[in-house]
Amino acid sequence: MDLSLSDDQKLLKETVERLMQDNYDIDRRRKYSAEPTGYSADNWRQMAELGLLGLPFEEEYGGFGGSAVDVMVVMEALGSGLAVEPFLATVILCGGLLQDAGTEAQKATHLSAIASGERTFALAHSEPQARYALADVTAQAAAAGDGFTLTGHKCVALYGDSADWLIVSARTAGTPRDAGGITLFLVAADAAGVEVTGYQTVDGQRAADVVLNGVSITADAVVGPLGEGLPIIERAVDRAIGALAAEAVGVMDKINALTLDYSKNRQQFGRAIGEFQVVQHRMTDMLMETEQARSMAQIAAMTLDRDDDARARELAGVKARLGKAGRFVGQESIQLHGGMGMTDEMTIGHYFKRLTMIDRTFGDTDHCMRRYADTLGD
């Protein structure tokens, strides 16, 4: 057993932290967020140059063969900088999915284009009725000649409005909520019949609803085996949960630092509020929640390569515990900032919003707790 970072990982951590320090503060983040894509093309290019966009891919596809721990290190740093670039959507979710299940041709075509920063992706999987249930897919893929015709409504696809390509799930068999019968497809965002409605998210990122109005695609657009898309999606989402856990830890570290700083400077009753024991103990509780979340993020990174059942259970547990920690740390930080915590001007609220939205992403605390509790072992 070993819980330390390798020298390479320490270097990676420093590299991404430096990138965040050089390129990010709350005012610049507002500017990036206001771009039509919701992020900075220049930051994205720099991330490509640093090799981050190919980090988890195999070397033959322009990647670095990075592990889940490497991804954790990067996500934690992106979290503490509150980055808005679509690293999670493009590299972790879609890139990871293609690497896991794509054909040689698909990988050769797309992974190196992701790694070089020239192509972005979004996963168009969730549907309005599904909440967080991954099998709840009603979109249809009807066989048509050599290919398929896709119809359906996909919602809250992260960075779906700026993506060049979408990975879409649809039923080639079965009824809604069946585990079998879901197939994955590569769809160009500008294909005829794809209607993308983008919007800003509460935490300053972007998402889109995607309506598929009889989109024609060829057979070589299928990713993975026909009708067996669910386990592929589950693995991709678990990798994303692992990444989000690390991001959340980065966010919480920053929240704690901002709150501690504020408690030293804010004077009331003739002294810094950080001198009051009730405030001190609240901050130690925030810190303990963060450390427990950090341990969970490490568990995620170290169990992502396990087989499906064990991995799914661990990741559900990670997300559930993380949700509790995030809610506590986020809410307390606003409370300790008092009225100033309510302002858009202060940095803290932006971190609070990101942390809150992480719980809305890929299964909230209740959903994940139920999944974890339903598979309680001996």
Next chain:
Amino acid sequence: MDLNLNSEDLAFRDEVRAFLKDKLDPKVAEKVARSEAISKDEILAWQKALYEQGWIVPNWPVEHGGTGWSVMQRYIFDEECAAAGAPQTISFGFSMIGPVLIAFGSEDQKARYLPRIRSSEDWWCQGFSEPGSGSDLASLRTRAERDGDEWVINGQKTWTTLAQHADMMFCLCRTDPDAKPQRGISMFVFSMNTPGITVRPIRTIDGGTEVNDVFLDNVRVPADALVGEENKGWSYAKYLLSNERFGIARVPQSKYQLKQLKNIAGIQLSEGAPLIEDRDFRTKIADVELELKALEITNLRVMLDVRQDGTPNPLSSMLKIKGSEVQQRISELLMEALGPYGLAYQPHANDDTANTPVVGPEFGAMLTPKYLNNRKISIYGGTNEIQRNIMTKAVLGL
């Protein structure tokens, strides 16, 4: 980063398992499983088995009888012992005064006491708390005054765990009443047979008497009962407490209790089905299991972070806080799992010679007392509020 044990650690684990299978009395393990009291003789027998194996003081330097194990080996050892239902060894000698004597004791004290600690010839108790000095320990008032070749000790200690069994006490006394509270304290070690010592048991809310008042009335101890330097006792006490941090989170014990909880919830019925199938109850188990999982990693992170300067990781206090919360929560759920039989007060379940049968499930008699007893965990060794004060300084820097 890797959660898997390497082959050496796996081999070590097998060695510990084989030892436990061979030497741990199944009857004692059964009592541990039912949270029943383990007698002094049973504890001594277990300590003797560890002593003969050379595993009684893994935390001591090798030259004093330690094992030279890595942090991971020590953790594996604790985990395997807990998982097998081994009783707790009594920490006062092995984990508390032993390391202090090694670090600060005279050669004579080391020669006299360390072998007897290892062999369990001496059973130690701790004289720290006083009626007026709980969280504010440095305010303690028990006096030690020099009189020729002796020290004369007067005062009262309290919450003295297992003093009724103890042969020796390590005791904090005020030796300079004019100095700053922390600067006027010294540490003494002396026999519990010294005239002037009276031990009076304190009955606690669980019905037990594991803690005591200890009255010290003109107790005359020799000059060499002083540990280290006069008026340095506070720093030795801090050293003692920081040393105790290794197992403070009690993760292996909580893993064992969690397993018991799942077993019991699988046996107890609720609306005609095993209680564990009740979603509300199962979710409570899942919740504490996740806390424990996170704590296991947090604990290992702190343990594996061996600092060059020997100072404890500032997160040590967190291990006490979270560890106590998990232990208390599990024992609360164990009591809940028992349902209405949790009402029955059956101290005779602890008594091997009692003829009165136990009502309700055989595993259940001590679950409510255990819940009550475990409320102490967030109070002893520095309350959780004091631990937060420590973290405020050490981690927040306030």
